Amino acid sequence: xxxxxxxxxxxxxxxxxxxxxxxxxxxxxxxxxxxxxxxxxxxxxxxxxxxxxxxxxxxxxxxxxxxxxxxxxxxxxxxxxxxxxxxxxxxxxxxxxxxxxxxxxxxxxxxxxxxxxxxxxxxxxxxxxxxxxxxxxxxxxxxxxxxxxxx
Numbered sequence: 001x002x003x004x005x006x007x008x009x010x011x012x013x014x015x016x017x018x019x020x021x022x023x024x025x026x027x028x029x030x031x032x033x034x035x036x037x038x039x040x041x042x043x044x045x046x047x048x049x050x051x052x053x054x055x056x057x058x059x060x061x062x063x064x065x066x067x068x069x070x071x072x073x074x075x076x077x078x079x080x081x082x083x084x085x086x087x088x089x090x091x092x093x094x095x096x097x098x099x100x101x102x103x104x105x106x107x108x109x110x111x112x113x114x115x116x117x118x119x120x121x122x123x124x125x126x127x128x129x130x131x132x133x134x135x136x137x138x139x140x141x142x143x144x145x146x147x148x149x150x151x
Contacts, residue, residue: 001033001034001035001036002034002035002036002083002084002148003035003036003037003081003082003083003084004022004035004036004037004038004082004083004084004086004144005037005038005039005040005074005078005081005082005084005085005086006018006019006022006037006038006039006040006086006088006111007039007040007041007042007074007085007086007087007088007092007096008039008041008042008087008088008089008092008121008123009041009042009043009045009088009091009092009095009123009125010041010043010045010046010049010071010125011039011040011041011046011047011071011072011073012041012046012049012050012051012052012055012071012125013051013052013054013055013123013124013125013130013133014055014088014121014123014124014133014137015039015040015041015088016039016051016055016066016069016071017051017055017058017059017133017134017137018039018086018088018111018137018140018141019037019038019039019069020059020064020066020069021059021062021064021134021137021138021141022035022037022141022144022145023035023037024062024064025141025142025145026145026149029145029149031145031149034148034149035148038082039069040072040073040074040078041071041072041073041074042073042074042092042095042096042098042099043073043095044073046071047070047071047072047073048070048071049070049071050067050069050070050071051066051069052124052125054124054128054130055124055130055133057130058130058131058134074096074099075099076099076100076101079099079100079107082107083107084107084109084144085100085103085107085108085109086109086110086111086140086144087108087109087110087111088110088111088120088121088123089110089120089121089122089123090110090120093108093110096108111136111137111140111141111144112136112139112140114140114143114144114147115139115140115143117139121133121136121137121140122136
């Protein structure tokens, strides 16, 4: 089983979108039992808050329920517990380094590094473009699923 932790700044927009989309993809591909998937923040700002309405609207449209999700902050223990720590942007990685120290096991990756184009997933909190975020996350999660299913 591969254990994946998706990371964004507040754990209310991008990382929960990735968490729930990845779970849905794994389930629909018949490999849900090969993955354990969660998400967390690198900041404390949104701890305990529900998923942002823009992300919730997208997930609801896909018939994915995220109503029980509450933002949480990543811990050093998460680094030990997860096989992959998948960040949305380089700022997330910089803040992750304060939590984990060094990435000696090379677990930390950018989501879009799994795709052919690379780059960062823009934060829809600032851009307002949840559709672009959905496209980026779908592309990244599809690439992760293809790389790890059957391991």
